[in-house]
Amino acid sequence: MKQTLEQLKEELQYEKTNACVQCGYCLPVCPTYMTMGKETHSPRGRINLIKMVGEGKITDLSVLEEPMNMCLGCRACETACPTGVQYGSLLEAARAAIVKRKTFSVPVRLLRNAMFKKVFPSRQAMTLTGNAVWLYEKSGVRKAAHKSGMTNKLPYHLGAFEAVMPQAVSPKERKKTPDRIKAKGEKKYTVAFFTGCIMDAMFQRINRLSIELLAEAGCDVVVIQKQTCCGALHAHSGEMEEAKRLAKQNIAAFEEENVDFVVNNAGGCGAMLYEYGHLLASDQEWAARASAFSEKSKDISEVLISCGGLPNLRSKRKERVTYQRSCHMTNVQKVTKQPVELLKSISGVQLIEMERADMCCGSAGIYNIVNYDASMEILDEKMKDTKATGASVVVTTNPGCLLQMKLGIERENLSQSVRALHLIEYLAETAGIS
Amino acid sequence: MKAVKQKHIEEIQNIVKEGRVLIDKSDRFSYSFDGSFGTFLPDAVIQTKSVEELAALVKLANREQIPVYPRGQSTSLSGGPLPVKGGLVFDLSVMNDVLEIYEEDLVAVVSPGVLTSAVHQAAEQRGLMYPPDPSSSHVSTIGGNLAENSGGPRGLKYGVTKDYVIGLEVITPEGEIIKTGGKTVKNVTGYDLTKLIVGSEGTLGIITKAILRLIPKPVASATVMAVFNSLVDAGSAISKILSAGILPSKMELMDQSSITAVENYEPLGLPTEAEAIILIELDGHPLALEDEVKKINELCHSVGAEEIRIPKNKAEEAEIWRARKLVSPAIVRIKPTKISEDATVPRSKIPQMCQRLQEIRDKYNIHLVVFGHAGDGNLHPNIICDKNDKEEMRRVEQAVAEIFTTAVELGGTLSGEHGIGLMKAPFMEMELGTAGLEMMKRIKKVWDPNNIMNPGKIFPEPGQKLELS
Numbered sequence A: 001m002k003q004t005l006e007q008l009k010e011e012l013q014y015e016k017t018n019a020c021v022q023c024g025y026c027l028p029v030c031p032t033y034m035t036m037g038k039e040t041h042s043p044r045g046r047i048n049l050i051k052m053v054g055e056g057k058i059t060d061l062s063v064l065e066e067p068m069n070m071c072l073g074c075r076a077c078e079t080a081c082p083t084g085v086q087y088g089s090l091l092e093a094a095r096a097a098i099v100k101r102k103t104f105s106v107p108v109r110l111l112r113n114a115m116f117k118k119v120f121p122s123r124q125a126m127t128l129t130g131n132a133v134w135l136y137e138k139s140g141v142r143k144a145a146h147k148s149g150m151t152n153k154l155p156y157h158l159g160a161f162e163a164v165m166p167q168a169v170s171p172k173e174r175k176k177t178p179d180r181i182k183a184k185g186e187k188k189y190t191v192a193f194f195t196g197c198i199m200d201a202m203f204q205r206i207n208r209l210s211i212e213l214l215a216e217a218g219c220d221v222v223v224i225q226k227q228t229c230c231g232a233l234h235a236h237s238g239e240m241e242e243a244k245r246l247a248k249q250n251i252a253a254f255e256e257e258n259v260d261f262v263v264n265n266a267g268g269c270g271a272m273l274y275e276y277g278h279l280l281a282s283d284q285e286w287a288a289r290a291s292a293f294s295e296k297s298k299d300i301s302e303v304l305i306s307c308g309g310l311p312n313l314r315s316k317r318k319e320r321v322t323y324q325r326s327c328h329m330t331n332v333q334k335v336t337k338q339p340v341e342l343l344k345s346i347s348g349v350q351l352i353e354m355e356r357a358d359m360c361c362g363s364a365g366i367y368n369i370v371n372y373d374a375s376m377e378i379l380d381e382k383m384k385d386t387k388a389t390g391a392s393v394v395v396t397t398n399p400g401c402l403l404q405m406k407l408g409i410e411r412e413n414l415s416q417s418v419r420a421l422h423l424i425e426y427l428a429e430t431a432g433i434s
Numbered sequence B: 001m002k003a004v005k006q007k008h009i010e011e012i013q014n015i016v017k018e019g020r021v022l023i024d025k026s027d028r029f030s031y032s033f034d035g036s037f038g039t040f041l042p043d044a045v046i047q048t049k050s051v052e053e054l055a056a057l058v059k060l061a062n063r064e065q066i067p068v069y070p071r072g073q074s075t076s077l078s079g080g081p082l083p084v085k086g087g088l089v090f091d092l093s094v095m096n097d098v099l100e101i102y103e104e105d106l107v108a109v110v111s112p113g114v115l116t117s118a119v120h121q122a123a124e125q126r127g128l129m130y131p132p133d134p135s136s137s138h139v140s141t142i143g144g145n146l147a148e149n150s151g152g153p154r155g156l157k158y159g160v161t162k163d164y165v166i167g168l169e170v171i172t173p174e175g176e177i178i179k180t181g182g183k184t185v186k187n188v189t190g191y192d193l194t195k196l197i198v199g200s201e202g203t204l205g206i207i208t209k210a211i212l213r214l215i216p217k218p219v220a221s222a223t224v225m226a227v228f229n230s231l232v233d234a235g236s237a238i239s240k241i242l243s244a245g246i247l248p249s250k251m252e253l254m255d256q257s258s259i260t261a262v263e264n265y266e267p268l269g270l271p272t273e274a275e276a277i278i279l280i281e282l283d284g285h286p287l288a289l290e291d292e293v294k295k296i297n298e299l300c301h302s303v304g305a306e307e308i309r310i311p312k313n314k315a316e317e318a319e320i321w322r323a324r325k326l327v328s329p330a331i332v333r334i335k336p337t338k339i340s341e342d343a344t345v346p347r348s349k350i351p352q353m354c355q356r357l358q359e360i361r362d363k364y365n366i367h368l369v370v371f372g373h374a375g376d377g378n379l380h381p382n383i384i385c386d387k388n389d390k391e392e393m394r395r396v397e398q399a400v401a402e403i404f405t406t407a408v409e410l411g412g413t414l415s416g417e418h419g420i421g422l423m424k425a426p427f428m429e430m431e432l433g434t435a436g437l438e439m440m441k442r443i444k445k446v447w448d449p450n451n452i453m454n455p456g457k458i459f460p461e462p463g464q465k466l467e468l469s
């Protein structure tokens, strides 16, 4: 592909690198700089590499590949940066530029195509996946696989995740999830619930509990059937066109109902929805619709607090709880107070914040699957801080983090004494909803 | 100076057992910059915690005449760690595991990669204080601070890094490991090599350990903000306070452009119509503080302060200091490039310096923001510009040169704390004179006969000019 440096600059959003004054203020918060110990894996280093490509000092884009792949995309660097560098956009642009020029091997290309274009965006396919997970469990294959040690042979270390997979929902129950449910008591808001592809396939129960809690707090809830995957995994992997297509589909789907908020319960999806306005900013037809959508998009903790919280939350026994934040909720949506407020409102619960509470757990979308070793190093750091709190419950606000923290507990042999839960599960448990 | 060859890399890899040698392009580019300007590619980057391995590498470099550049976290604002002639970068930030506090001796022993803020925390946990407080302290290494002789707002009362170092372990440019000073505050055995190394910007050797002096932590502090309608009055207030026998721990100045920039960035209720504000922090015994706050109030009013604000609680106090912290990020929102100077003048010359800076601003039609550690004459005139605008950058170069000349004319210096490095080397002779500079060159020659240790820094190359465009 022949093209001028000017075009490449534009593609990489080079001008955004100028905001970086190389002060290094982002170094102490970057998990990969901490675990990998070199500038090549620091935000400042990554931005500099992009800059070097934009200035023609590096001509071979493959130099960028590893540093960009090893980035978690947690965006803690953005929160730390005093000059407001838009690192998230730079990362996405760099990954897209790499993907565009890369010829993947045939199997990888087919897999990428299938996952990004067919599976995640299709509710049917994801439901099928969900059902397959269920079947896998119920049929005894899971047990057999466990016994025979087959799980150790799964590709990409998928075996490691096997032990922490959630209990799947049966196809029958899956069908039972209602499309509309009325607020209990006085109605405060009408909200549309964003199901999310992974949440829907693997954490159906949490979705159901979310809807019930919203109703409990005073929301009429609708579940719009035409919604699709948020596109976060696509955007983070450099599949920008597909991400935009999904965004448009969601925006159009949610425009059909007149609601106060679009509510999600997954920090990663929430961040993507929050950024639709940004994603489609240069698309004349969609820009205004996208930002209107983003404005309505809220994390469930925000909406529960806007409703005045949940009454009568009580844990059965006195419990120490710690909260592992979702990076995207903290650094993109900037939702930090509401989950804490909800946890503090549960009687019998002592919330103990861990050291480096804002640091990523290493799950980061599918990072823990494709960069397993790097992810585990970060998880080990996270578990040190988690253990130091002495908490018996680790609360999370994103499905990826939830699985990762479960994996951490498993790796530390703590599953007898420590549980990892989604905030919603814990709220439901202490509200007496099962 | 010789180039690094494959056989050198092999020899280096054989020496480095405890750490790693980075030679990939992505890695080399990631160690090609600092907090100032320019990109210079090293041939290899070495990360090891072993002092012996580092010493062996220096011996090799000295034998083969390969340049070596010590590096902390590369937050230098003057080009200090840049590998300007290729060669080896030693990433010393990995040497971060020694941080011992000896309470009875009021001493800390640290390895060079420990972050400055980690030293602060460790001291504070024991009711002690390590006073030097560069604003980059949560990122910078103590080794970088020692090499740059860094300072911060507290320099006014407590001095700078050099006032708190009593001993060092250093690898000389010939690869010998030497110790200077020791654990005692009093020590007159021979020349004070400790002080020679401190502030030498990595040109005389690699610091591998340091013994730092600590002091008891003051029990209380108080903050005052004084608002002025004239920058010159603000300057007079500073002199008045200091000559009235009050020594604040911090005394920071913000001019109108910085006040406005901060308010636009994050509204904090600052007086944007004021031409300057001074932020004062006092520390000591609570009763003494009460008295001093009163005095400051009166003194400021006597020189025409518009308003005095005294925060009622810690939250309000934090808000005031937040304003000062936000100046740097706020001003780069105006234009992307920030040239951060730190020319320093004697305290009594602050009003004159302020006056001259305003003249320079108008003469070259540049966006100049003045803020900084006014109490010790260490103003930070920052020029906000756009490095892509070549014509503007040429005006900026001229303005910077004139700021330096002015500071020296007023009896001050090129740099209060950021160091000479690459950027200010061309102005050395102006301040030191030919003979003064020559003495420094001779010292360098004796320590580093082959000129392998951080070459290209401090001393100007023939014909070297300040280049920003």
Ligand SMILES: Cc1cc2nc3c(=O)[nH]c(=O)nc-3n(C[C@H](O)[C@H](O)[C@H](O)COP(=O)(O)OP(=O)(O)OC[C@H]3O[C@@H](n4cnc5c(N)ncnc54)[C@H](O)[C@@H]3O)c2cc1C
Pocket (backbone or CB within 6 Å): A022, A023, A024, B034, B035, B069, B070, B071, B072, B073, B074, B075, B076, B077, B079, B080, B081, B092, B112, B133, B134, B135, B136, B139, B140, B141, B142, B143, B144, B145, B146, B147, B148, B149, B150, B151, B152, B153, B201, B202, B203, B205, B206, B207, B208, B328, B417, B418, B454
């Ligand atoms: C936003 C910002 C604010 C700043 N504020 C201040 C401030 O308030 N006050 C202040 O004084 N400075 C300030 N600085 C400048 C900078 O942070 C300091 O100079 C700091 O001491 C550099 O530390 P470092 O670890 O980053 O060292 P580097 O930048 O990596 O190196 C600095 C110099 O030290 C040498 N060096 C590093 N380690 C060693 C070692 N172990 N042995 C020998 N030589 C070594 C290098 O060769 C180089 O010449 C600021 C910088 C930024 C970006």
Ligand code: SF4
Pocket (backbone or CB within 6 Å): A019, A020, A021, A022, A023, A024, A025, A026, A027, A043, A044, A047, A077, A080, A081, A082, A083, A084, A085
């Ligand atoms: S904190 Fe921001 S400006 Fe500073 S190095 Fe990191 S990205 Fe660049």
Ligand code: SF4
Pocket (backbone or CB within 6 Å): A029, A030, A031, A032, A033, A041, A042, A043, A046, A070, A071, A072, A073, A074, A075, A076, A077, A078, A087
């Ligand atoms: S997104 Fe996270 S991992 Fe990536 S550079 Fe920023 S802080 Fe580091």
